[in-house]
Amino acid sequence: MQAALLSIVLISTLTFASSLTAQTSGLELQAGLGYARAFDGGGPSFTAAVERPLSAPTSILQHALGGGLWYSHMSIASGYSAGRDLMGLGLRYLLQLRAGRARPFLAVPLQVLRSNIPARATLQSASLSVSGIPDLGPPTPVEDRMGSEWGWGTGLEAGLRIGLSPQLSAQTSVQGLYQRIYESGTRNGAWTIHGGITYQP
Numbered sequence: 658m659q660a661a662l663l664s665i666v667l668i669s670t671l672t673f674a675s676s677l678t679a680q681t682s683g684l685e686l687q688a689g690l691g692y693a694r695a696f697d698g699g700g701p702s703f704t705a706a707v708e709r710p711l712s713a714p715t716s717i718l719q720h721a722l723g724g725g726l727w728y729s730h731m732s733i734a735s736g737y738s739a740g741r742d743l744m745g746l747g748l749r750y751l752l753q754l755r756a757g758r759a760r761p762f763l764a765v766p767l768q769v770l771r772s773n774i775p776a777r778a779t780l781q782s783a784s785l786s787v788s789g790i791p792d793l794g795p796p797t798p799v800e801d802r803m804g805s806e807w808g809w810g811t812g813l814e815a816g817l818r819i820g821l822s823p824q825l826s827a828q829t830s831v832q833g834l835y836q837r838i839y840e841s842g843t844r845n846g847a848w849t850i851h852g853g854i855t856y857q858p
Contacts, residue, residue: 687708811834814832
């Protein structure tokens with residue numbers, strides 16, 4: 658089931674990206690920096706997106722369909738210092754209210770996610786218990802083990818755009834995700850907060 662959903666999202670994203678190359682008029686480009694948190698760890702995050710408006714520019718209620726990615730290098734709750742690389746790529750449907758310079762919006766993302774924890778360069782010696790048997794401590798949660806895993810995520814994003822010029826806007830947004838990367842994992846929530854700019858060529 659998970660493999661089929663990943664394939665659908667990837668194919669849809671690639672199809673949408675190829676259609677953008679054929680029609681670039683009216684596109685909106687976005688980029689931002691912020692913070693992301695998942696699996697009880699967090700770190701700095703970068704996001705980029707492109708949107709194609711589906712409504713007339715004069716419409717008060719505007720729809721858009723786009724694609725985007727975000728990347729974060731975050732800490733790991735179990736304490737492994739190398740950290741986790743978490744990346745999302747997928748589609749995004751946006752509903753925006755045009756009220757003067759201020760434009761509040763809601764968006765629904767559907768993403769393919771990849772979590773990667775690099776292997777340790779050196780093995781740390783385990784501490785010895787009183788009986789002389791190595792004390793390995795509590796078992797590492799499946800989400801914090803070394804290696805790469807693919808999954809998917811969806812949720813809701815809420816934000817606000819402020820027009821700075823006819824082509825440029827400043828924006829901030831908060832995104833909450835239900836993610837499913839590790840089949841036996843129990844920590845399935847993630848959230849991001851970003852601030853950035855939107856540019857319409």
